[in-house]
Amino acid sequence: MKTITTRLIASLIPLFAIFWIGVYWLTTDLIAFQKQPILITESQALQVESGISVIKLAQQLEEQGLIVDSWKMKYLVKLEPKLASIKVGYYQIMPSDTLATLFKRLRLGQEAVFTLTLIEGKSIKEWQQALAKSKHLVVGEDDFNQILIANGDTSGLPEGKFYPETFHYHAGDSVQTVLQRSFDMMQMSLKQAWEGRDADLALNSPYELLIIASIIEKETGKPEERNWVSAVFNNRLKKGMRLQTDPTVIYGMGDRYKGNITRKDLRETTAFNTYKIDGLPPTPIAAPSRASLFAAANPAKVDYLYFVSRNDGTHVFSATLKEHNRAVNEFQRKRK
Known part of the structure; x- marks a missing residue:
C-alpha cells in the first residue's frame, strides 16, 4: 500500500510543478501587462460610459491602438477583482500613464x-x-x-x-x-473688508464699498497705488465733489466705447457718468479683487483730491487743482 501511495505522489509532483510554474508565469505576465505604457505621445480624453465593463474598455483601448494584449484583462480581474470597479466619468490619459496608473484613476474616480x-x-x-x-x-x-x-x-x-x-x-x-x-x-471678502473699514470712511453700506472697490480696480493695476486712489475718492465724497472717473463713463457707454472718450461723452448725462452725477454710480463697474476691497475700506491718510496717469501704469497724485493741472500739462498735454 505504501509503495502505491509513494508512486502516486511521485507521479503527481511533476504535475504540481508544472501547475505552479504556469501560475507563476501567468502572474508574472499579468504584472508585466499592467506595467505596459499607454501608447500615446500627448494627453488624450477618455469617456467612461455607464454600464461598460473593464474588460470591454480594455478591448476598446486596444482597438484604438493604445494598449496590446487586452485579452489578459480577463485574467487580471480574476487575480485582482477590485480592478473591475471602474467609475463613470471623463478622464485624461497622460503620456506617462501605464495601464496600472490609468485603471487606478478609473477605479478611484479621479476624473479630469x-x-x-x-x-x-x-x-x-x-x-x-x-x-x-x-x-x-x-x-x-x-x-x-x-x-x-x-x-x-x-x-x-x-x-x-x-x-x-x-x-x-x-x-x-x-x-x-x-x-x-x-x-x-x-x-x-466684502464682509471682512466692511467690518475692518476705517472709521472716517464716507460710505454707508457694503454695497457702496463694492462700487468704490470696482472703480479702484479699473483705475490702477499698481498695488501701492490702490490706497491712494481710494483716498482721492473718499476725500472727494467727504467734500461733496464729484468722482469724475473715466472708467465709470466707459462702463456707461457700453458697446459705444471704441477706445476713446470724447468731450461729448463727458457731457452726456448717464447713470454712470461721474462727471455729471453726484456721489456713486448705481452699481459696481467690474469685479474687484480682494486687494481693491480692502483698499476701498482703508484709504491712505493723505489729502489728495486728484490723480493723472503718467502713461506708464502709474499716476501723479495732487492735493490742489493747481498741482493737478501742472501734472496734466506735463504728462497728458506734454507741456511744462
Missing part, C-alpha cells in the same frame, strides 16, 4: 480637472464671453442672476458681486456650481 479663471477688473458681460468658451462646462442663459435669486438677492444686478479667482471643475459640471463658490467668496 478643468480650470476657469474669472479675471479681476472684468465685467459680467466679459465673463459671460469667457464662460461660453469654457470646455465641458454646462452654461445656462442667466446663470449669474440665478445665483443671486438662489441667495435671496432679487435685484437683478450681478455686477461686482462675484469674486475673481481660478476655479476647478469636472466635465459636465454646471457653471452655477462655480459661480456659487465665486459668490460666496465675494460675500465673505
